Amino acid sequence: MVVRTWRHMQERYNLIGKKCKTCGNVYFPSRKVCPECRRKGEMEDIQLSGKGTVYTYSIVRAPPKDFEKNSPYIVGIIDLEEGTKITGQIDCDLDKIEIGMPVQTEFRKIKEDGKSGVISYGYKFVPTSH
Amino acid sequence: MKDIAIIGYGQTKFGELWESSFRELLVDSGVKAIENAKVDGDDIDAMYVGTMSGGLFVGQEHTASLIADYAGLNPIPCTRVEAACASGSLALRSACMSIAAGQHDVVLVGGVEKMTDVADPTGAIATASDQEWEAFVGATFPSLYAMMAKRYMYEYGLTLEQLSTWSSIAHENAVNNKYAQFRSKVSVEQVMGASPVADPLTLLHCSPVSDGAASMIVCDADKATDYADKDDIIYIKAFTQASDTIALHDRPNMTTLEAAKVASNYAYKMAGVGADKIDVAEVHDCFAINGLVLTEDLGFCKKGTAGKFIEEGNTRIDNDKFVTINPSGGLKAAGHALGATGIRQVGELYWQLKQDKECKDRQSAINNGYGIAANVGGTGGTVCTHLLSVNR
Numbered sequence: 279m280v281v282r283t284w285r286h287m288q289e290r291y292n293l294i295g296k297k298c299k300t301c302g303n304v305y306f307p308s309r310k311v312c313p314e315c316r317r318k319g320e321m322e323d324i325q326l327s328g329k330g331t332v333y334t335y336s337i338v339r340a341p342p343k344d345f346e347k348n349s350p351y352i353v354g355i356i357d358l359e360e361g362t363k364i365t366g367q368i369d370c371d372l373d374k375i376e377i378g379m380p381v382q383t384e385f386r387k388i389k390e391d392g393k394s395g396v397i398s399y400g401y402k403f404v405p406t407s408h
Numbered sequence: 409m410k411d412i413a414i415i416g417y418g419q420t421k422f423g424e425l426w427e428s429s430f431r432e433l434l435v436d437s438g439v440k441a442i443e444n445a446k447v448d449g450d451d452i453d454a455m456y457v458g459t460m461s462g463g464l465f466v467g468q469e470h471t472a473s474l475i476a477d478y479a480g481l482n483p484i485p486c487t488r489v490e491a492a493c494a495s496g497s498l499a500l501r502s503a504c505m506s507i508a509a510g511q512h513d514v515v516l517v518g519g520v521e522k523m524t525d526v527a528d529p530t531g532a533i534a535t536a537s538d539q540e541w542e543a544f545v546g547a548t549f550p551s552l553y554a555m556m557a558k559r560y561m562y563e564y565g566l567t568l569e570q571l572s573t574w575s576s577i578a579h580e581n582a583v584n585n586k587y588a589q590f591r592s593k594v595s596v597e598q599v600m601g602a603s604p605v606a607d608p609l610t611l612l613h614c615s616p617v618s619d620g621a622a623s624m625i626v627c628d629a630d631k632a633t634d635y636a637d638k639d640d641i642i643y644i645k646a647f648t649q650a651s652d653t654i655a656l657h658d659r660p661n662m663t664t665l666e667a668a669k670v671a672s673n674y675a676y677k678m679a680g681v682g683a684d685k686i687d688v689a690e691v692h693d694c695f696a697i698n699g700l701v702l703t704e705d706l707g708f709c710k711k712g713t714a715g716k717f718i719e720e721g722n723t724r725i726d727n728d729k730f731v732t733i734n735p736s737g738g739l740k741a742a743g744h745a746l747g748a749t750g751i752r753q754v755g756e757l758y759w760q761l762k763q764d765k766e767c768k769d770r771q772s773a774i775n776n777g778y779g780i781a782a783n784v785g786g787t788g789g790t791v792c793t794h795l796l797s798v799n800r
Binding site for chain 2: 282286307333334335336337338339340341342343344345348351353354355363364365366367377388389398400402
């Protein structure tokens with residue numbers, strides 16, 4: 279699991295995605311091949327702003343084991359301003375969340391693998407007025 | 409391409425089957441199918457097994473040979489196929505392709521899942537979503553479908569009552585299905601008031617954790633009457649499959665399952681019939697919202713109108729104007745033993761179309777002689793459809 283976590287650090291810590299120079303589409307997480315242009319596409323790194331709006335969401339009340347301490351929590355799909363969507367937790371009052379709400383990423387601890395296992399970090403979203 | 413016929417079907421009950429093991433379940437349903445089709449073990453040329461995750465649920469992989477061994481069918485070729493919850497119908501599609509190509513004449517198709525041997529099956533189920541970018545951030549399977557529901561409600565004004573009507577009808581239908589996991593009625597109010605799982609979904613919008621198996625004998629249509637009586641033969645006119653992004657966030661539209669549209673359109677084209685000719689359908693309702701979405705994606709009503717369409721009772725068994733949907737009770741009430749589900753859906757259509765005694769108290773009117781099943785893997789990353797006809 280250490281390697282699996284390490285491999286995604288650029289994306290999870292720094293929000294580095296890919297942009298296809300040929301069609302201009304932005305992708306997150308990283309892809310090797312542009313699904314639009316395939317071999318004609320040319321992918322380059324792009325730094326995402328982490329800003330966007332809530333496209334849809336749900337409040338998880340039956341959590342998996344790793345997330346029991348957080349329950350209930352909000353997961354959402356965010357429309358990023360660069361034109362790609364991304365799944366993440368949204369840290370705000372449960373009764374304040376709504377579709378269309380502006381949010382931005384914050385660097386957070388996501389979960390830990392037991393007492394002595396890997397601690398995974400990444401992004402969560404918070405309301406931009408936060 | 410050769411024509412394909414179903415000549416026999418058998419299933420176990422779906423539910424918490426503590427007394428049966430993974431291998432026993434599939435062998436039980438397989439023996440029923442073999443007896444039902446009046447074939448002998450020696451007649452069977454090949455076997456396909458659909459199961460999502462023997463490895464995570466019971467710690468057993470290499471399941472194809474294991475099942476062929478316990479069914480006493482060595483040394484026939486046996487192949488396991490996997491596409492999450494669409495594994496069963498993918499096994500059936502594989503069998504159809506092998507017969508259509510002239511490779512085999514008589515094929516046993518089995519689907520099985522044993523989910524209750526582990527204390528917490530949710531981790532295994534979550535592997536049907538994108539582990540690194542959905543499950544990693546705490547998105548559970550119900551919450552992914554809940555996000556579809558939330559967006560659908562936002563765009564089309566679907567009400568919680570309408571969504572809950574789906575579950576209520578499903579439970580009503582399952583009362584007359586002796587293989588169903590739940591055979592009790594629930595009201596719309598009970599569905600809405602059940603314990604919350606992932607807003608807006610409650611426990612009664614979700615299919616259960618199930619054990620179960622379903623098996624089918626498919627054969628070259630030219631040889632079907634060598635085994636089965638004419639009245640016991642139903643034809644598979646189309647067997648299609650389509651894919652989509654595995655992660656929900658990569659789709660431009662979350663109120664539709666694009667792979668279901670592609671697969672069903674191809675099925676209608678392959679069979680030469682339209683959605684308006686379908687008498688009975690089994691659609692994948694692991695959560696109530698995808699039952700509604702598939703009702704639209706398969707062409708039974710216009711986009712955004714499924715809530716009203718269902719609420720008006722148009723899909724009920726006793727309606728005489730439209731398609732009957734999920735007379736079995738669907739995944740919601742009949743149960744969802746992942747790898748078995750796709751075959752169970754087609755098995756229900758087989759019973760319905762030949763008006764078998766197994767479905768006599770939940771018989772849909774068969775006017776045109778067509779049925780379609782749509783089986784979904786994950787949140788729609790795979791969709792398989794099978795279109796059946798009483799005529800060759």
